[in-house]
Amino acid sequence: MSCPIHPRRLFLCLLISLAFFVVDPSSQHIEVKKKQMREKVREMFYHAYDNYMTYAFPHDELKPLTKSFTDSLSELGNLKLEHLPTDYNGSAVTLVESLSSLAILGNSTEFEKGVLWLSENLTFDIDARVNLFECNIRVLGGLISAHLLAIDPNNRLIQGSYNNQLLRLAEDLGKRFLPAFETPTGLPYAWINLKNGVMENETTETSTSGCGSLVLEMGALSRLTGDPRFESAALRALRQLWRMRSSLDLLGTTLDVVTGEWIEYSSSIGAGVDSFYEYLLKAYILFGKEDYWRMFHSAYLASQKYFRHGPWYHEANMWSGKPTYWQLTSLQAFWPGLQVLVGDIAAANSSHREFFHVWEKFGVLPERYLLDHQIIHPTMKYYPLRPELAESTFYLYQATKDPWYLDVGESMVKSLNLYTKVPGGFASVRDVTTMQLEDHQHSFFLAETCKYLYLLFDDSFVAKRNYIFTTEGHPIQVVSSWHEKLPETYFSGNWTLSKSGAWESRASALSLQVCPLISLNSRHPEQQRESACHVLDEQINHKCWSNKECGVDATTCRLRTCSGVGYCGLWNPL
Numbered sequence: 001m002s003c004p005i006h007p008r009r010l011f012l013c014l015l016i017s018l019a020f021f022v023v024d025p026s027s028q029h030i031e032v033k034k035k036q037m038r039e040k041v042r043e044m045f046y047h048a049y050d051n052y053m054t055y056a057f058p059h060d061e062l063k064p065l066t067k068s069f070t071d072s073l074s075e076l077g078n079l080k081l082e083h084l085p086t087d088y089n090g091s092a093v094t095l096v097e098s099l100s101s102l103a104i105l106g107n108s109t110e111f112e113k114g115v116l117w118l119s120e121n122l123t124f125d126i127d128a129r130v131n132l133f134e135c136n137i138r139v140l141g142g143l144i145s146a147h148l149l150a151i152d153p154n155n156r157l158i159q160g161s162y163n164n165q166l167l168r169l170a171e172d173l174g175k176r177f178l179p180a181f182e183t184p185t186g187l188p189y190a191w192i193n194l195k196n197g198v199m200e201n202e203t204t205e206t207s208t209s210g211c212g213s214l215v216l217e218m219g220a221l222s223r224l225t226g227d228p229r230f231e232s233a234a235l236r237a238l239r240q241l242w243r244m245r246s247s248l249d250l251l252g253t254t255l256d257v258v259t260g261e262w263i264e265y266s267s268s269i270g271a272g273v274d275s276f277y278e279y280l281l282k283a284y285i286l287f288g289k290e291d292y293w294r295m296f297h298s299a300y301l302a303s304q305k306y307f308r309h310g311p312w313y314h315e316a317n318m319w320s321g322k323p324t325y326w327q328l329t330s331l332q333a334f335w336p337g338l339q340v341l342v343g344d345i346a347a348a349n350s351s352h353r354e355f356f357h358v359w360e361k362f363g364v365l366p367e368r369y370l371l372d373h374q375i376i377h378p379t380m381k382y383y384p385l386r387p388e389l390a391e392s393t394f395y396l397y398q399a400t401k402d403p404w405y406l407d408v409g410e411s412m413v414k415s416l417n418l419y420t421k422v423p424g425g426f427a428s429v430r431d432v433t434t435m436q437l438e439d440h441q442h443s444f445f446l447a448e449t450c451k452y453l454y455l456l457f458d459d460s461f462v463a464k465r466n467y468i469f470t471t472e473g474h475p476i477q478v479v480s481s482w483h484e485k486l487p488e489t490y491f492s493g494n495w496t497l498s499k500s501g502a503w504e505s506r507a508s509a510l511s512l513q514v515c516p517l518i519s520l521n522s523r524h525p526e527q528q529r530e531s532a533c534h535v536l537d538e539q540i541n542h543k544c545w546s547n548k549e550c551g552v553d554a555t556t557c558r559l560r561t562c563s564g565v566g567y568c569g570l571w572n573p574l
């Protein structure tokens with residue numbers, strides 16, 4: 001602050017300077033609360049982690065009710081455990097998944113211990129049939145992220161020597177994935193035997209997310225090893241998938257990897273498709289390839305046009321665009337977080353509120369909720385400690401700094417402790433109407449649920465550098481050597497940009513790059529901007545009578561219009 005040195009102004013100047021340093025009591029209260037909450041989340045993490053280490057390690061996951069274990073690497077995706085040698089002791093999936101969270105919590109001792117144990121004991125030379133997608137996001141992603149954290153001198157996580165052992169393990173695993181991609185279409189089989197490759201009579205059915213969300217981990221592996229095969233395989237599969245889209249830019253949910261035909265035509269942002277959207281955008285952020293943006297952009301527009309109904313997203317037939325299922329699925333709750341990265345914060349906020357209402361209604365989020373009947377799906381009443389709502393809450397708090405999101409996080413922490421904490425860890429909920437528990441603590445509870453809740457209350461880790469988080473919550477730093485073109489507005493400090501002024505701190509670096517020169521805000525100069533060109537719809541629920549009540553889309557910078565049923569959106573063709 002610069003003050004002109006004039007005696008009559010000195011007093012005033014002193015007062016202003018003092019006021020500058022006096023701490024606002026409400027922000028003090030927020031800091032106290034954040035501190036209390038991050039300690040609570042830390043306790044949750046260690047309760048889950050310590051019980052895993054005591055009763056389940058080196059097996060894959062903890063059974064918290066019986067204090068035993070399950071070797072779920074082969075079961076991920078809820079299929080039966082098969083083809084495992086009898087002396088198999090597990091692949092310590094929960095430990096692999098916990099490393100990046102340990103780093104964020106600043107526990108270098110436990111991080112180093114884990115890295116050493118994995119370096120000496122982990123092997124993938126096992127006759128085990130694993131799900132490619134799950135093994136990729138949990139094990140390959142966990143190893144790569146931990147490797148990057150281990151070699152980052154700023155983190156000082158390893159005191160002794162580290163000789164890239166996690167990267168070597170990741171490379172070995174990546175090579176075992178490659179036979180899965182040897183199909184006429186380049187789309188990978190959903191299942192692969194780690195020792196023997198694709199098994200005889202293997203199913204040729206897979207999901208859109210199963211073959212469209214591999215490129216972050218496999219791309220990073222190629223960049224780190226110099227072996228281009230991993231990224232090429234994942235990218236080829238992604239391009240093939242994109243070629244199979246309908247004329248509406250929609251993709252189905254399941255398909256055949258040999259024939260390249262769709263099996264399930266219903267399309268959504270939820271189960272079976274979710275991380276496909278996520279990886280298009282995040283691959284663009286990490287690698288800067290225009291191609292990823294083009295695909296994401298069209299896919300995102302189609303999702304807004306065909307799935308969105310106010311704050312809700314229903315499913316739609318990929319060929320006709322007609323609604324199919326009116327259901328909220330708990331996996332969809334990641335979407336507002338993705339929208340924050342795009343800069344579409346108003347839309348993110350309104351959907352997030354609806355998800356949180358459902359969470360509050362039941363205490364946790366049921367797997368499926370039928371929007372048209374306002375009831376839970378009769379056979380999908382479970383809540384397996386999923387992270388998606390915590391994830392979106394974290395992103396929205398980062399973007400807005402609205403303390404309401406801290407209250408949401410606090411309420412989630414309370415529910416998790418009240419309903420799911422047991423002496424042996426945290427147990428999944430089998431039925432949210434009775435809160436009956438199930439004997440399973442999924443590894444993503446440590447990799448994601450606890451991590452996002454912690455980051456909500458302590459963002460020092462993300463404030464230091466620009467990370468993207470994989471779909472399993474493993475951080476990978478955005479670095480210029482991997483990036484085709486870092487935007488000029490790119491700040492290495494954080495993915496949210498804070499130059500000066502209120503609105504700029506709310507925008508993501510990405511959205512400023514998307515709409516760099518267009519400022520349509522002059523129409524309503526008084527309106528708050530949330531991305532470079534974003535103008536909010538007049539009503540928060542996006543209802544409208546005419547076009548003039550609609551704003552400008554954050555992603556495309558195009559004017560939104562009022563639909564026949566009275567909702568603002570991008571209804572006009574390009």
Ligand code: DMJ
Nearest residue numbers: 275386387388444471472
């Ligand atoms: C996680 O394994 C990943 O986030 C995945 O993309 C889908 N969701 C589960 C946890 O709910």
